[in-house]
Amino acid sequence: MKTIAALCLWEERIAPRYDRSQKVLVVHLDHGKAVEASTIAVEHLDREELCKTLIAMKINTLICGGVVDPCRRTLEQAGVKIIDNVIGSPQAVLSRHLAGALSSGTVVD
Numbered sequence: 001m002k003t004i005a006a007l008c009l010w011e012e013r014i015a016p017r018y019d020r021s022q023k024v025l026v027v028h029l030d031h032g033k034a035v036e037a038s039t040i041a042v043e044h045l046d047r048e049e050l051c052k053t054l055i056a057m058k059i060n061t062l063i064c065g066g067v068v069d070p071c072r073r074t075l076e077q078a079g080v081k082i083i084d085n086v087i088g089s090p091q092a093v094l095s096r097h098l099a100g101a102l103s104s105g106t107v108v109d
Contacts, residue, residue, distance in 0.1 A: 005063060064082070
């Protein structure tokens with residue numbers, strides 16, 4: 001099954017808040033394996049624009065620190081699964097996600 005995950009980043013870590021992300025790592029997954037990844041700059045977007053951008057990209061899963069309620073509602077209504085309160089490097093977090101072992105509140109490294 002093909003899905004797309006987005007990891008919100010601040011420097012080289014998962015961003016503590018979704019709406020304060022500098023970049024988003026977009027990872028295309030196929031049957032639980034990363035097949036393509038790209039990074040987009042988002043620090044110039046406000047939180048509503050970021051929501052619209054992720055929805056337009058057909059993101060299935062958002063991985064981040066915290067998410068403010070208006071963004072959470074918008075994303076969840078669009079069918080985006082949110083895994084929040086995550087702390088760690090994007091590589092370690094993505095590995096945990098690919099293994100099916102990432103849940104909200106996970107501290108990876």
